[in-house]
Amino acid sequence: MDIIAPLQDRVTPWSVGLEPTDAELMAIEIELPLILAERDLLDAQIVTLDRTPTEVDRQRLRRARRRVLAEWTALENRAGHLPSSGDAA
Numbered sequence: 323m324d325i326i327a328p329l330q331d332r333v334t335p336w337s338v339g340l341e342p343t344d345a346e347l348m349a350i351e352i353e354l355p356l357i358l359a360e361r362d363l364l365d366a367q368i369v370t371l372d373r374t375p376t377e378v379d380r381q382r383l384r385r386a387r388r389r390v391l392a393e394w395t396a397l398e399n400r401a402g403h404l405p406s407s408g409d410a411a
Contacts, residue, residue: 352400356393362386 342350363386370379 353397356390356397359386359389359393363390 363383366379366382366386370383375383
């Protein structure tokens with residue numbers, strides 16, 4: 323029995339450009355607090371999908387919404403102080 327795997331083309335050809343660049347990793351790191359806050363809000367919303375929200379659920383949703391807004395504001399405030407990709411290091 324012959325193995326045919328080496329004879330087939332890969333579905334996704336390997337490319338050097340598949341890895342994220344340092345700039346992309348920095349952007350993800352900068353946005354991570356907002357991403358985590360949005361994840362927590364989504365988690366709080368999912369919990370309330372199949373039941374009537376309790377007072378604790380409502381508090382959790384309010385806190386999560388406030389955190390998303392706070393992180394969004396902080397990210398926007400930091401955006402004015404970040405060097406653009408065209409600036410020299």
